[in-house]
Amino acid sequence: MSMWEYANPKRFMGWTAPVLPWSFGLAMACLVVGLVWGFFFTPDDFRQGSTVKIIYLHVPAALMAINAWIMMLVASLIWVVRRHHVSALAARAAAPVGLTMTLIALFTGAIWGQPMWGTYWAWDPRLTSFLILFLFYMGYIALWEAIEDPDTAADLTSVLCMVGSIFAILSRYAVNFWNQGLHQGASLSLDAEENVADVFWIPLLVCIAGFVLLFIALVLMRTRTEIRVRRMRALEARARRA
Amino acid sequence: MIALLRRDLRLAVRAGGGFGLGLAFFLIVIVLVPFGVGPETEILTRIAPGILWVASLLAALLSLDRIFALDYEDGSLALLATSPLPLEGAALMKALAHWISTGLPLTIAAPALGFLLSLAPEAYGFLLMSLLIGTPALSMIGTFGAALTVGLRRGGLLLSLLVLPLYVPTLIFGAEAVRRGANGLDATGALVLLGAVTAGAFALLPFATAATLRINLR
Amino acid sequence: MPDLGTYAAEVLSAYAVSLVLLVGVIGLSWRRYTRVRADLEKVERDG
Numbered sequence: 402m403s404m405w406e407y408a409n410p411k412r413f414m415g416w417t418a419p420v421l422p423w424s425f426g427l428a429m430a431c432l433v434v435g436l437v438w439g440f441f442f443t444p445d446d447f448r449q450g451s452t453v454k455i456i457y458l459h460v461p462a463a464l465m466a467i468n469a470w471i472m473m474l475v476a477s478l479i480w481v482v483r484r485h486h487v488s489a490l491a492a493r494a495a496a497p498v499g500l501t502m503t504l505i506a507l508f509t510g511a512i513w514g515q516p517m518w519g520t521y522w523a524w525d526p527r528l529t530s531f532l533i534l535f536l537f538y539m540g541y542i543a544l545w546e547a548i549e550d551p552d553t554a555a556d557l558t559s560v561l562c563m564v565g566s567i568f569a570i571l572s573r574y575a576v577n578f579w580n581q582g583l584h585q586g587a588s589l590s591l592d593a594e595e596n597v598a599d600v601f602w603i604p605l606l607v608c609i610a611g612f613v614l615l616f617i618a619l620v621l622m623r624t625r626t627e628i629r630v631r632r633m634r635a636l637e638a639r640a641r642r643a
Numbered sequence: 644m645i646a647l648l649r650r651d652l653r654l655a656v657r658a659g660g661g662f663g664l665g666l667a668f669f670l671i672v673i674v675l676v677p678f679g680v681g682p683e684t685e686i687l688t689r690i691a692p693g694i695l696w697v698a699s700l701l702a703a704l705l706s707l708d709r710i711f712a713l714d715y716e717d718g719s720l721a722l723l724a725t726s727p728l729p730l731e732g733a734a735l736m737k738a739l740a741h742w743i744s745t746g747l748p749l750t751i752a753a754p755a756l757g758f759l760l761s762l763a764p765e766a767y768g769f770l771l772m773s774l775l776i777g778t779p780a781l782s783m784i785g786t787f788g789a790a791l792t793v794g795l796r797r798g799g800l801l802l803s804l805l806v807l808p809l810y811v812p813t814l815i816f817g818a819e820a821v822r823r824g825a826n827g828l829d830a831t832g833a834l835v836l837l838g839a840v841t842a843g844a845f846a847l848l849p850f851a852t853a854a855t856l857r858i859n860l861r
Numbered sequence: 862m863p864d865l866g867t868y869a870a871e872v873l874s875a876y877a878v879s880l881v882l883l884v885g886v887i888g889l890s891w892r893r894y895t896r897v898r899a900d901l902e903k904v905e906r907d908g
Binding site for chain 2: 533536537539540543544547548553556557560561563564565567568571572574575576578579
Binding site: 436440445450451452454455458459462497498501504505508509512513515516615619622623625626629630632633636637 | 866867868869871872874875876878879882883885886887890891893894897898900901904905
């Protein structure tokens with residue numbers, strides 16, 4: 402049996418039914434442990450004060466915002482190459498979750514930026530790239546909503562996802578170039594990982610695990626919903642013909 | 644292919660084809676900007692490169708939904724798909740026709756409108772160069788967006804939502820080239836990168852456009 | 862409740878916004894999930 406059989410809609414519904422509550426429960430457990438640990442039991446940073454606690458939301462959300470898009474890209478490629486319907490539906494299911502993650506990353510970043518940089522928003526390369534990513538998510542979701550025929554929608558959004566990925570990467574480099582043109586080397590990097598101490602690192606890892614699991618659970622749940630919608634439409638169409 | 648290009652150009656020039664519309668829109672946006680930000684010359688000089696680029700981008704966007712819509716409705720797009728001419732070539736010609744009917748006039752008109760915004764004298768050459776290199780990319784990316792939304796009845800708004808994020812690299816490099824030129828800095832890097840974006844768009848997007856058209860014609 | 866110092870408002874609002882968004886996306890997904898499941902069951906029973 403090849404791994405592709407897991408992508409058969411019927412089998413997919415079968416194996417995800419028991420996996421879904423587990424992944425959801427595990428995600429909740431990780432999130433509660435990680436966030437409570439981070440919020441109540443970590444010391445303040447000597448420079449950032451208590452705002453360091455925002456990292457437990459910001460970093461995992463930003464990670465998942467990018468990974469969700471990568472997952473959509475892979476799912477789109479699988480749809481184009483092997484035409485597994487579940488794959489296309491999973492890409493569709495992931496988009497709103499990725500959009501939410503992008504929003505969380507943007508909001509928490511802005512709130513953190515106000516006391517630390519003295520401004521909610523700076524046209525820093527990283528922030529700008531995330532705003533552009535947000536626009537890409539909106540376009541992708543809007544295209545899915547606009548097209549009625551499911552296979553056409555899957556095909557067109559896949560093409561958009563692939564072309565969009567190339568342009569998203571291009572934008573990332575363009576934005577770097579553009580901001581260097583404004584103020585040389587004045588980087589507002591969020592890259593704190595290198596110097597993050599273990600006290601912050603371990604709860605952060607738990608939070609990241611929580612976000613990953615939550616993403617998986619939500620994508621499974623939403624994909625199951627999409628499969629059921631698809632089945633319902635097929636049944637209704639059959640009933641109308643009969 | 645040449646015949647297709649000629650036909651599209653003739654259609655664009657004819658009344659209601661949107662040939663003059665984009666240009667008029669460009670002019671109006673440029674005229675409105677000083678009303679919005681105030682008449683101080685220093686401010687206008689500073690923002691002129693960006694305004695000119697954003698305005699030309701919006702003007703190019705305006706006529707995108709016409710690229711395939713009429714051909715789709717009267718069935719000539721389906722004819723094109725079955726003709727011996729590869730659909731990739733047709734997509735390329737469509738983009739080229741769109742560029743000649745909007746991008747090229749915009750490029751020629753832009754320096755004249757630069758006077759209205761008191762653009763720095765050193766920047767005119769760079770403005771012309773960057774628009775000449777950059778607007779073909781706008782047309783090609785736009786053609787891809789138009790192909791994505793061709794089957795939709797109210798695709799206009801969606802089209803802008805899809806296309807504008809794709810315009811970001813072109814806009815950044817184009818406006819940056821003019822800005823550097825205006826400040827007397829070296830703008831070759833930005834122009835080369837802009838050229839790379841355009842070349843990449845023309846190498847890649849005709850295939851994506853043809854693929855989308857085939858999906859939409861199924 | 863830990864002492865958040867001068868940045869209490871920022872930290873709390875960051876957590877509040879994030880939790881609202883997370884609960885929002887989970888809630889919406891869940892609501893559609895149960896609704897569609899019920900609808901499908903109805904269609905399958907009747908059909």
